[in-house]
Amino acid sequence: MEDRSDEELIAQYRRENRSPAAHSVLNELFGRHHAQVATWCFRMTGNADSAADLAQEVFLKAFQRLDSFRGTSKFTTWLYSIARNHCLDELRARAARPRETTDAALDGMLDPDSKEISQILELRQSQDEVRQVIRDSLDETEAKVMTLHYVHDLPLDSITRLLGLTNQSGSKAYIVSAKRKLSRALAKWSNQGSR
Secondary structure: OOOOOHHHHHHHHHHHOOOHHHHHHHHHHHHHHHHHHHHHHHHHHOOHHHHHHHHHHHHHHHHHOHHHOOOOOOHHHHHHHHHHHHHHHHHHHHHHOOOOOHHHHHHHHOOOOOOOHHHHHHHHHHHHHHHHHHHHHOOHHHHHHHHHHHHOOOOHHHHHHHHOOOOOOOHHHHHHHHHHHHHHHHHHHHHHHOO
16 A cells, blocks of 8 residues: 555545445554654644644544545645644643642642752752753754653654654764753853852
């Protein structure tokens, strides 16, 4: 099926009319485009945790509406239109969700049994300073790769696919570059703090 176009596969799906062969067509379309749709969802929402789920939802919508695909454009154009609209809906829904109030957040953070308030405030200031060093030192791709790998525990090959990195070493090159930059920035930061 690899050498057949998406549009030819959809024509076969319509001829097969929900048979096991039709199911294999859907699997083929999913396999061809899932990684790109997940990357698109990540780029639109900035949330690596939800990108794969959003991509699944996009395919569910697309497959439920496959009969509405007229073939006047490429399948991928139609699919990315669904992805864009779905991600925009998700972003609107996130914006409408009530956020935790500052008082409630502080109440949760300032647990008298865990640490003294001054220690918590110092920790928070240190975290803010580290974030600032990262923002000042790394470019956008380096920061994304570091976050996906070290915060979200994604393997480097998955990050390479998710971000669509085409360089020879993939995300590993960005990790190496980011570590060098952060090492220099932290050394400079330490020297400034010791003065």
